[in-house]
Amino acid sequence: MKQYLDLCHRIVNEGEWVSNERTGKRCLTVINADLTYDVSKGEFPLVTTRKSFWKSAIAEIIGYLRGYDNAADFRALGTKTWDANANQNEVWLNNPYRKGEDDMGLCYGAIGRHFPKPDGGHIDLLKQIVDDLTRGVDNRGEILTFYHPGAFHMACLRPCLYSHHFSLLGDTLYLNSTQRSCDVPLGLNFNMVQVYVLLAIIAQITGKKAGQAFHKIVNAHIYEDQLELMRDVQLKREPYPLPTLKINPEIKTLKDIETWVTMDDFEVEDYQFHDPIAYPFSV
Numbered sequence: 585m586k587q588y589l590d591l592c593h594r595i596v597n598e599g600e601w602v603s604n605e606r607t608g609k610r611c612l613t614v615i616n617a618d619l620t621y622d623v624s625k626g627e628f629p630l631v632t633t634r635k636s637f638w639k640s641a642i643a644e645i646i647g648y649l650r651g652y653d654n655a656a657d658f659r660a661l662g663t664k665t666w667d668a669n670a671n672q673n674e675v676w677l678n679n680p681y682r683k684g685e686d687d688m689g690l691c692y693g694a695i696g697r698h699f700p701k702p703d704g705g706h707i708d709l710l711k712q713i714v715d716d717l718t719r720g721v722d723n724r725g726e727i728l729t730f731y732h733p734g735a736f737h738m739a740c741l742r743p744c745l746y747s748h749h750f751s752l753l754g755d756t757l758y759l760n761s762t763q764r765s766c767d768v769p770l771g772l773n774f775n776m777v778q779v780y781v782l783l784a785i786i787a788q789i790t791g792k793k794a795g796q797a798f799h800k801i802v803n804a805h806i807y808e809d810q811l812e813l814m815r816d817v818q819l820k821r822e823p824y825p826l827p828t829l830k831i832n833p834e835i836k837t838l839k840d841i842e843t844w845v846t847m848d849d850f851e852v853e854d855y856q857f858h859d860p861i862a863y864p865f866s867v
């Protein structure tokens with residue numbers, strides 16, 4: 585929580601105003617932030633200075649792992665977070681590749697589970713990584729990437745948290761995740777949870793111990809219409825101790841994640857939080 589609050593303070597105190605063409609808004613921006621979550625110690629990085637909708641965050645990452653490309657599938661799993669990007673952005677609504685209501689196009693898991701090969705066919709990056717880690721192999725390139733510049737014109741948004749690199753030291757699994765662009769009041773609230781859960785759940789299904797997750801953020805920003813709420817409300821509050829996350833130990837394989845896992849397989853214990861804050865969302 586301290587890392588999150590430090591980043592928020594840094595943006596408020598040292599950020600520079602940058603105008604953004606896609607949203608038409610200005611953002612107070614800093615470049616580069618490195619956050620670490622010690623999954624081995626159960627340091628679940630859930631924001632306590634406002635109510636955080638952690639089930640929504642976990643539903644997003646499970647949807648990415650399943651290769652979802654449709655906001656309706658995300659809703660069925662428990663999150664409405666893709667509704668606006670799939671259905672409200674004028675540029676995407678007029679894109680000839682959009683397959684209709686709720687389509688998100690070729691992004692996130694739709695790329696990572698089905699990465700197009702220049703010589704034809706596709707690669708399931710996640711399955712390869714899970715298979716390698718399960719047999720104790722780290723080939724120094726166990727990278728789940730959602731980033732495919734050749735597909736950007738076929739998607740509603742470019743992936744933000746776009747790369748997850750897994751590493752083994754003995755039987756301990758580590759994760760380095762990289763994020764190119766970060767809406768700190770709204771997105772990061774979710775992205776911290778996602779990086780933690782990704783390491784915890786991949787360690788669980790590959791039979792490894794979870795170590796640390798390292799989360800690199802490049803462009804970290806607060807939109808102009810969020811600044812007052814962050815500076816004068818959220819940053820005035822005292823954080824509570826961190827809660828803990830419990831994942832159903834019956835989740836044992838990638839197939840389990842793909843087939844029967846729901847948000848009921850995740851529980852957060854001892855979560856104390858301040859009142860919710862409804863931050864404006866930019867589509």
Ligand SMILES: Nc1nc(=O)c2c([nH]1)NC[C@@H]1CN(c3ccc(C(=O)N[C@@H](CCC(=O)O)C(=O)O)cc3)CN21
Pocket residue numbers: 636637640663664665666669741767770771772773774861862863865866867
């Ligand atoms: N501008 C922007 N910021 C983002 O963080 C973001 C995008 N766009 N587009 C793609 C995804 C969608 N994400 C989202 C979308 C909505 C919320 C949101 O409205 N959160 C509320 C309520 C969540 C709920 O009730 O489930 C919150 O208070 O956290 C959060 C992340 C993260 N990403």
Ligand SMILES: O=c1ccn([C@H]2C[C@H](O)[C@@H](COP(=O)(O)O)O2)c(=O)[nH]1
Pocket residue numbers: 606741742744745765766767768770771772775
């Ligand atoms: O997981 C996510 C997804 C998106 N965001 C934020 C970061 C930006 O504010 C927007 C994306 O806009 P771009 O113009 O494509 O950078 O969404 C996030 O923080 N986390």
